[in-house]
Amino acid sequence: MSGTGTGIRLHAPAPGWEHEADVVVVGSGVAGLTVALRCAAQGAKVTVVTKARLDDGSTRWAQGGIAAALGEGDTPEQHLDDTLVAGAGLCDEEAVRTLVTEGPDAVRRLIATGAHFDTSETTGEILLTREGGHHRRRIAHAGGDATGLEISRALIEAVGEAGIEFIENALVLDLLTDAEGRAAGVTLHVMGEGQRDGVGAVRARAVVLATGGMGQVFSATTNPAVSTGDGVALALRAGAEVSDLEFVQFHPTVLFLGPDAEGQQPLVSEAVRGEGAFLVDADGVRFMQGQHELAELAPRDIVAKGITRRMQETGTEHMYLDGRHFGARMWERRFPTILAACRANGIDPVTRPIPVAPAAHYASGGVRTDLHGRTTVPGLYACGEVACTGVHGANRLASNSLLEGLVFAERIAADIAEHPAAPGAPVVPDPSRFPLLPAGARFEIQRIMTRGAGVLRSEASLDEAAAALGRMYADAAELLERDGKTAEPCVESWEATNLCLVARILVEAARRREETRGCHWREDRPERDDENWRRHIVVRLPSGAAAPVAPTSLTIRTTPTADLPPTRSGTEHLR
DSSP: OOOOOOSOOOOOOOOSOEEEOSEEEEOOSHHHHHHHHHHHHTTOOEEEEOSSOTTOSSGGGOOSOEEOSOSTTOOHHHHHHHHHHHTTTOOOHHHHHHHHHHHHHHHHHHHHHTOOOOBOTTTOOBOEEOOTTOSSOOEEOSTTTOHHHHHHHHHHHHHHHHTOEEEOSEEEEEEEEOTTSOEEEEEEEEOSSSSSOEEEEEEOSEEEEOOOOOGGGSSEESSOTTOSOHHHHHHHHTTOOEEOTTOEEEEEEEEOOOTTOOEEOOBOOHHHHHTTOEEEOTTOOOTTBTTBTTGGGSOHHHHHHHHHHHHHHHTOSOEEEEOGGGHHHHHHHHOHHHHHHHHHTTOOTTTSOEEEEEEEEEESOEEEOOTTOBOSSTTEEEOGGGEEOSSSTTSOOTTHHHHHHHHHHHHHHHHHHHOOOOOOOOOOOOOOOOOOOOTTHHHHHHHHHHHHSSSSBOHHHHHHHHHHHHHHHHHHHHHHHHHSOOOOOSHHHHHHHHHHHHHHHHHHHHHHOOSOBTTBOBTTSOSOOHHHHSSOEEEEOOOSTTOOOOGGGSEEEEOSSSSOOOTTSTTTTOO
16 A cells, blocks of 8 residues: 555644654553553653543443453464354454453463452462353453453553653544654544643654544444544555454343433443343343354354344343342442442343343454554554454454553554654645534434344345435535535534444445354355455545445455455555
8 A cells, every 4th residue: 555545534723833752652451551551661752642531432431341361271373163153153363362362461461560360369369250252261350340441450550650741632633644644643633721722733753553442333332422433434544454343242231221322321241141140131141152162152143142132032122131149249349340330221130131232342344554654654653443453354353452452552652663654744735625524423324333234234224324424425515525625623613524424335345245253244145155255345435536435435345364454555455
């Protein structure tokens, strides 16, 4: 890839201030903060940009834990096998092997950084539990069900001690590039006061995207409100390739708050099933038995499908997770966060089953990277949920996400230190002709995606979603072309525009993949088709300042095998 970009970017005022750094990291979860700490330790001047407060990313919401072969009798090879099975034939085995072999030491370095995991009162060893798809206890947890919160605390404390500069309440808009197409920084809008208020720019020799997921593209999600796909959208506009966006994991057990509930929903961790809770219907029947050897601990796509099928069969809107046999003491000690969330919503899991239903949880696809986190745009890296490393394939194995963020963040920092080439001066781009959507479009996008591209998909539902999203974009484009007007540039319109872009790419990839695999479930194509579809769908935007984002104009390729091709060798390896 030449990395010269598409010429497409968000409408925004010209930067009114500028900041210099060696490395700018966008995002403050486990991936972003780990990159920042490792780069700073190597002497780089690092600036972390985060959309809300430093501790408001997705990492803090991770309940279950972090998976690694730390227990007696467990091995990286066994962890690899479980990951490959969950990924339904689409994991890049080299990437998975990197994850599971480097993972245990990465967790130990996290502990050395200051993270405290739950340990046995008698042996002092780290307590390990099981989750769906794992054949061994290998999930380390903290605070019972507050693992992400503890990891976030430790990393933020370490960032403070290292003196790393950060800019909070800042929505990153677009990538800055030099004349050769190399990343040279980012533009951003700071929602604050004083010197850094409004649109500005951070110039840097390396840009690391660690922006998290895009769960807000659906009406109900476990993701925080800031997860609007900004990193994937920025990368697309910069000319980077994305892969596997059709594989959105729906967490099987999210607290059901009613059919009209929207936005972030409380997660009921897989660890609850790992400790022995079971799924039942309204009649108390354990419907997952007989569907998979692991029953309730089957991979998440299988459990989500099992719940959805049972809901269809019984004409109900949710199933139940029964953990009453735990007793009050276990709920209070092992799952205090979940217990509090349930009780806050009028449900006491000590005395009654918890109503649950699937909700959008994790994007297995994202910005395509190699084993060093490098994207197809020179100088632009990605790690964590925003990236597609090939580790997750068609369905992420439970608790592999925090580990992936750790391992590949460390690899990015090492690559930046090893290749310190500096970009030239950023090129001043031409005025954008890419329309902004109005702020209110966000909710319509979510409803379209939930109806047409949720847990259950079909050719008809995806066609309907594609048409509806296309009309939204066409109306905005027509207004811009006819009257030279677009929505007022602001955080809400930028987020809505990002959501629409990633939604359209997701839907188009889901239309192309005419099979059921992992967390992509096509009702009209219920079988897995390895002969034709054991490969990845890779997408990038067309070049040209006025380029329409329509299915006919996208550059869409499929890889010849389940392995992702190198990011630095262009598209000649794609067909």
